[in-house]
Amino acid sequence: xxxxxxxxxxxxxxxxxxxRECVLDDRVESVLVVxxxxxxxxxxxxxxxxxxxxxxxxxxxxxxxxxxACFFCLGVSSGGRSQEExxxxxxxxxxxxxxxxxxxxxxxxxxxxxxEGTDSTERGRSAWARVKGRTENELLALxxxxxxxxxxxxxxxxxxxxxxxxxxxxxxxxSWLYPVLRRLAxxxxxxxxxxxxxxxxVVALQGAGEHVLYSKDINRLGGA
Numbered sequence: 001x002x003x004x005x006x007x008x009x010x011x012x013x014x015x016x017x018x019x020r021e022c023v024l025d026d027r028v029e030s031v032l033v034v035x036x037x038x039x040x041x042x043x044x045x046x047x048x049x050x051x052x053x054x055x056x057x058x059x060x061x062x063x064x065x066x067x068x069a070c071f072f073c074l075g076v077s078s079g080g081r082s083q084e085e086x087x088x089x090x091x092x093x094x095x096x097x098x099x100x101x102x103x104x105x106x107x108x109x110x111x112x113x114x115x116e117g118t119d120s121t122e123r124g125r126s127a128w129a130r131v132k133g134r135t136e137n138e139l140l141a142l143x144x145x146x147x148x149x150x151x152x153x154x155x156x157x158x159x160x161x162x163x164x165x166x167x168x169x170x171x172x173x174x175s176w177l178y179p180v181l182r183r184l185a186x187x188x189x190x191x192x193x194x195x196x197x198x199x200x201x202v203v204a205l206q207g208a209g210e211h212v213l214y215s216k217d218i219n220r221l222g223g224a
Contacts, residue, residue, distance in 0.1 A: 001203065002029050003028055003068040004028075004030045004069075005070070006033075006067050006069070007031060007033050008070070009075065010039060010073065012073055012074070013192065015074070017156070018073055018196040018199055020196060022045070022071075023046065033047070033049070034049050035050065037050065038050065054093040054096060054097070055088070055096050057100055064100050064101050065104045066105075067108055068107075068108060068203060069108060069199075071111050072094060075113060090135055091131055091138075102142040102143050105144065106144060107145070108145065109202060110139060110145065111147045111199045112149065114148050115132060116150045116151065116152040119132070122137065146211060147202045147212075147213060148212045148213065150213065153190070154191065154192060155192070187215055190219050191222075194219050196222070198219075198220075
């Protein structure tokens with residue numbers, strides 16, 4: 001398997017881990033990173049495209065060809081945001097990228113980082129869960145191989161850090177808990193390493209297997 005990958009959200013904690021695994025994996029030939037600002041790092045495999053309007057990718061749509069996989073790691077917490085802002089970032093940004101990717105690459109594998117508790121019925125009481133559910137449902141309806149990753153606790157590894165200040169603080173204060181959580185609730189914990197490796201693993205499935213994956217599935221595919 002030799003794959004060409006595009007990553008959205010490579011500057012975030014999950015995206016940093018996914019990018020690291022892509023760089024380390026010999027099966028990955030190239031990585032296109034789409035972001036609003038440079039990452040400040042370089043690698044022969046990695047090429048960055050800077051783009052500001054994540055509701056409209058038509059200006060860089062020529063870049064969305066010849067791809068085998070998209071790892072969509074872009075996301076925000078719903079805390080402190082209006083429903084409109086959360087919907088725009090979580091749903092609109094994702095579908096704005098996914099739609100042209102599907103048009104140009106019908107055999108592409110699209111992996112979306114969602115979250116445990118996502119509401120596939122879109123009728124539950126939690127607004128964030130409904131938005132995530134709507135996003136997942138629309139991705140699964142597109143003409144490519146879509147996989148929804150629903151991790152719960154994600155432990156950063158290899159120096160990955162969240163861009164959200166209070167997330168960074170929370171992880172620094174609770175990092176000692178991870179070994180305990182892993183023993184007590186192995187089906188609800190994973191790491192940035194396993195997420196990245198699992199994303200690469202589902203590319204080889206070519207649309208087979210379960211399309212909604214939880215932490216236990218991510219750990220199995222990621223070699224935990």
